[in-house]
Amino acid sequence: MGSGVVSWLMRIGESKPDSAHDPVDNLAIFIILLCACIIILGLGTGITLLVLTGGKSSNILVFDVELFFTYFLPPIIFNARLQVKKEHFFKNLMDIMLFGAFGTLISFFITSFDINFVFYTAIGAIFSATDSICTLQVLNQDELPLLYSLVFGEGV
Structure with missing residues (x-):
């Protein structure tokens, strides 16, 4: 599986004419970036809540x-x-x-x-x-x- 990912990433880096770009590659890059942004936002929010509450359990984000x-x-x-x-x-x-x-x-x-x-x-x-x-x-x-x-x- 690791070699497949590496070859896929190498294919993304290859220079192709604009008309030959694979839409699956573009969608995969978008999904990867979206997931990374969500993870970074979640980590930032979690760290901020931990700092504000002094490391104690917080009930700020409770489902009502x-x-x-x-x-x-x-x-x-x-x-x-x-x-x-x-x-x-x-x-x-x-x-x-x-x-x-x-x-x-x-x-x-x-x-x-x-x-x-x-x-x-x-x-x-x-x-x-x-x-x-x-x-x-x-x-x-x-x-x-x-x-x-x-x-x-x-x-x-």
Whole structure:
């Protein structure tokens, strides 16, 4: 693996005409520089927080769940609602309802099987209702309109 990286870096240094530059090389350089900038920014922020707090544990950057659910999540859901193509959604409404009802019930029973019934059934219901949101992030609405509208509707 080391020799492959070295040969790749040597190819980058070779002089080529502008039209012969490999776009993969340019993208790789961009990603490497972006990662380096993120690491340097993270190290700088961490060192600054350590110096300011005297080396003790800092609670400056703590994730506030209530803040997220109150202010950040509603605009995300509202934006997803505006992005969906309504004709695909309403054309497949019956399938969406079936997927939503039966999928949630199946996921609920699988998740909450053979554990403390009261506490973990609530967890199973929550997990089964939010799994489709992750799927929507990888689907392209223009390429797969039927699948996108079914998953979006089931998630809603």
